[in-house]
Amino acid sequence: MAKRALGMRRGAALAACLAWLVALSMAAVGAPCTKLPDLWFPDPGVILSGGDVAVQVANPVVVMQGDTVTVTVTVDNFTCGETGPFDVSLYYDTVSAGTLIATQSTSLLGCEHAVLTFVWDTTGVPAGSHDLIAWADSGQIVDEYKEDDNQYTLTVTVLAAPVIEVDKTFVDADGACVEPDDLLQIRITIMNVGDGDHGATLALVDVLPVGLDYVPGTAAATSGTTGYDPVANAVTWTGALPALSQALITFEVEVNGGVPIPSDLPNQAVADWDPDQDGVNNATEPSDDPTTPAVDDPTVIPVRLCLLPIGPDIPGTIDAPSLTEWGMIAFGVTIVCAFTLMLLRRRRLLAALAERGSGT
Amino acid sequence: MSGNGKHNGAPRRLWRIGFAGGWRSWLRRAILFAAVLAVLGGGVSWVTSNDAAFGCVQRAVAGATSCVLNVCRQGTSVQDGNTVASNRFAISVVAACTGLFMTAVFVAAVLVYPSRWWAKLVGVGIGVFGLFALNVARLVCLFFVGTLLPRYVDQAHLLVLQSVLILGTLLLWLVWVEKVAHASINS
Numbered sequence: 001m002a003k004r005a006l007g008m009r010r011g012a013a014l015a016a017c018l019a020w021l022v023a024l025s026m027a028a029v030g031a032p033c034t035k036l037p038d039l040w041f042p043d044p045g046v047i048l049s050g051g052d053v054a055v056q057v058a059n060p061v062v063v064m065q066g067d068t069v070t071v072t073v074t075v076d077n078f079t080c081g082e083t084g085p086f087d088v089s090l091y092y093d094t095v096s097a098g099t100l101i102a103t104q105s106t107s108l109l110g111c112e113h114a115v116l117t118f119v120w121d122t123t124g125v126p127a128g129s130h131d132l133i134a135w136a137d138s139g140q141i142v143d144e145y146k147e148d149d150n151q152y153t154l155t156v157t158v159l160a161a162p163v164i165e166v167d168k169t170f171v172d173a174d175g176a177c178v179e180p181d182d183l184l185q186i187r188i189t190i191m192n193v194g195d196g197d198h199g200a201t202l203a204l205v206d207v208l209p210v211g212l213d214y215v216p217g218t219a220a221a222t223s224g225t226t227g228y229d230p231v232a233n234a235v236t237w238t239g240a241l242p243a244l245s246q247a248l249i250t251f252e253v254e255v256n257g258g259v260p261i262p263s264d265l266p267n268q269a270v271a272d273w274d275p276d277q278d279g280v281n282n283a284t285e286p287s288d289d290p291t292t293p294a295v296d297d298p299t300v301i302p303v304r305l306c307l308l309p310i311g312p313d314i315p316g317t318i319d320a321p322s323l324t325e326w327g328m329i330a331f332g333v334t335i336v337c338a339f340t341l342m343l344l345r346r347r348r349l350l351a352a353l354a355e356r357g358s359g360t
Numbered sequence: 361m362s363g364n365g366k367h368n369g370a371p372r373r374l375w376r377i378g379f380a381g382g383w384r385s386w387l388r389r390a391i392l393f394a395a396v397l398a399v400l401g402g403g404v405s406w407v408t409s410n411d412a413a414f415g416c417v418q419r420a421v422a423g424a425t426s427c428v429l430n431v432c433r434q435g436t437s438v439q440d441g442n443t444v445a446s447n448r449f450a451i452s453v454v455a456a457c458t459g460l461f462m463t464a465v466f467v468a469a470v471l472v473y474p475s476r477w478w479a480k481l482v483g484v485g486i487g488v489f490g491l492f493a494l495n496v497a498r499l500v501c502l503f504f505v506g507t508l509l510p511r512y513v514d515q516a517h518l519l520v521l522q523s524v525l526i527l528g529t530l531l532l533w534l535v536w537v538e539k540v541a542h543a544s545i546n547s
Contacts, residue, residue, distance in 0.1 A: 261447075262439070304439070327522045328461060334530055339393070339469055342537045346474065349545045 061154060064276045065127060065161035065194060069120040071154065073134045077108035086137040090118040093131050101132075120156075127160035127195045162243065163194030164273040166204065168287035168299045173252075177304050180257045183215070184301065188249040188269050188287060192241035198273060200240040201281055204249065206269035207234040211259040212301070218252040226251070235269075259303050268298040393472040400464040408455045417460065418442040421492070422453045425499045434503065444499070449506040451499055459495035462529055463487055469533055475541035483536045494528050 063069055071090060077083055089103040106114045120132065136150040166188060173183040188206065192198050202224075208214060214235060219226035224239020224247050237249050259265070272281040289299040407413045422438045429436045429444065436446045442453045451457075470483030498521045505516040 262437075324518060324522065327526065331462060331526045331529065332465060334526060335465055335469055335533070336393075338530055338534060339473065342473070342534070343389070346537075346542060346545065349542065353545060 061156040062159065063122055063156065064159050065125060065196065066121075066123045066163065066275055067161075069122060069132070069156055071118045071120060071132055071134070073116045073118065073136075073152075074113055075106065075108065075116065075136050076113035077110060079110060081110055083108045083137075083142045086142050087139070088116050088134065088136045089138055090120070091133040091135065092120065092125075093133075095133055095135065095138075122158050125158050127158050130156050130158055132156055160196035160243065161194050161275055161277065162192045162196045162198035162241065162273065163275075164198065164202065164241070164271050164283075164285045165191045165193050166269055166271050166285055166287040167191070167290045168206075168267070168269055169290065170299060170301055178255060178301055180255050180259045180261070180303065182255045184212075184253050184255065186235075186251050186253055186267075188237075189246055190237070190241065190249065190271055191246040192243055195243050196277065197243050198241045199277060199279070200238070201279065202239055202241055202271065202273050203281065204237040204269055204271045205232075205234050206236075206267070206287075207232055208253060209265050209267050211256045211263070211265050211303070212253040212267070213256055215252040215254055219249070220251070221247055221249040223247045224249075255301075255303060261303060263303050265301040265303060266298040267301065389472060393468060396471050397465065397468040400468050401461075404460045404464045407460065414455065415441060417458050418453050421458050421496065421499070424492070424496045425451070425453075425503070428496060428500050429503055432500075432504075434507070436503075444503065446507070449503060449510070451503055451506070453499075457495075457499070459491050459525075462495075462525070463491045466491060466529060466533060470536065473537065473541055476544070479536075479540045479543070482540050483533075486532060486536050490532050491529060494525060494532070498525055 073088055073090070075088060085105055085107045087103050087105050090101040092099045092101050101120050102118050104116050106116060108114055132154045134152050168186070168188045171185045171187065172178050173185065178184065188204065190204055214228055214233065216228070219228055219235050221237055221239070224237050226249060227236045229236060235251050239247060241247060269287040271285040273283050273285060274281045275283045286296045287299065288296045407417060419438070419441050422442050422444050426436045426438050426444045434446050436444050439445050444451045444453070466487040467484050470480055470487055502513070502517055502521055506513045
């Protein structure tokens with residue numbers, strides 16, 4: 001089943017060939033024309049079932065969750081009249097605006113057919129059997145001599161598949177900000193949020209950046225197997241994850257004493273996983289920093305100078321107001337006094353000046 | 361000013377000259393001083409409540425302090441825009457650290473004091489830049505005390521440097537009065 005799913009994805013995901021024969025004709029024409037053999041559809045000589053409708057399904061329609069399904073819809077004009085523009089829509093399970101996958105417009109000359117391709121992304125689609133409904137000219141804009149052959153339903157089976165997500169955070173052992181020589185605990189949560197189980201091929205690698213040194217023997221996990229690659233300076237994990245389960249991987253690192261202040265150490269673990277469960281990991285999932293709104297962003301470890309709290313015995317950060325309240329009062333009184341004295345002095349100077357003026 | 365020449369003895373004449381203009385003149389000047397101080401106080405209040413404007417003041421004070429300290433090889437940096445920090449000590453420049461209140465009082469005293477407009481202009485310049493420099497010098501001294509004599513930070517901050525700052529500001533204003541505002545009278 002897995003190989004089949006892979007084959008479908010490689011060959012344009014899943015080609016469900018819907019041969020759609022729509023008898024479209026101008027009302028004035030009224031009757032089907034006789035198509036020439038080279039205009040026949042599907043192949044020349046193939047007898048259309050029911051006289052005017054033929055359906056071709058090239059492959060079994062089975063996909064894994066998250067795969068894309070490529071649906072080919074063929075619309076044929078049996079008559080000699082032009083159709084004018086009309087829509088062809090593809091719906092999922094029911095015909096409604098909420099389940100519309102896509103709509104395309106086309107028009108057909110007499111005896112002409114058109115092939116339209118739709119792509120359906122099954123990400124988030126529940127496992128199980130689903131109907132894909134192709135509908136030509138749903139608004140009945142084209143006058144046709146037969147309106148009831150404009151819709152076709154194709155059944156697609158979506159198989160449950162695993163979906164892997166990874167979160168990564170860190171905790172400073174001393175509870176303060178991160179400084180050189182600090183000990184940090186790295187916490188990586190690998191989750192299977194999909195409906196399908198993931199086999200034991202699931203692997204995770206966390207290459208530590210320059211400035212972080214792994215503390216030997218500290219790697220542990222709630223399930224699976226952890227390891228450390230000293231050459232790559234990477235912590236590794238392998239294991240299986242059933243549907244809707246997770247594993248917590250923890251290890252400790254020490255911030256290198258030579259890390260300059262301030263600096264940021266971005267770090268991201270990467271999970272290799274197998275979406276279609278064919279035994280080969282062919283998808284990757286980078287870890288996300290859950291403390292930021294960005295998706296799948298690295299976890300940044302900010303190395304800063306830690307300022308000590310204010311305290312009588314601890315020479316740390318202090319607020320240094322220019323003046324305390326009493327200082328402000330003293331300053332205000334001093335300025336007012338000085339202002340008064342200088343005004344008096346000014347008047348004395350002016351008076352002396354006037355005296356000298358009157359004396360001369 | 362009438363009758364100034366009829367009295368001998370400097371202290372008595374000083375008193376008479378001082379109030380020769382009448383209480384109304386003094387009251388008018390006092391009200392003017394209060395009004396100017398209120399306006400400037402409102403301006404200071406607006407600056408401290410406006411994040412962008414106050415951030416500029418904080419960055420300027422912290423940046424200048426850090427710059428002077430780095431000239432003295434203290435290896436400081438400005439963190440979060442308002443904290444001057446080395447690996448041994450740090451000073452956080454909060455609203456009260458910027459000296460805005462002192463500058464407002466100084467400028468009010470300059471504007472209300474009777475002098476020519478250009479003298480007021482010089483006084484405002486001395487007030488803004490002189491007090492900025494004085495405050496930075498205070499923070500630099502405080503940083504050195506915090507680094508070298510951390511046990512005496514409180515005493516240095518609350519007693520010594522505060523007093524020095526008040527006296528320095530007063531001295532700056534008196535120098536302005538004598539050398540600039542009274543320049544025409546003295547000459």
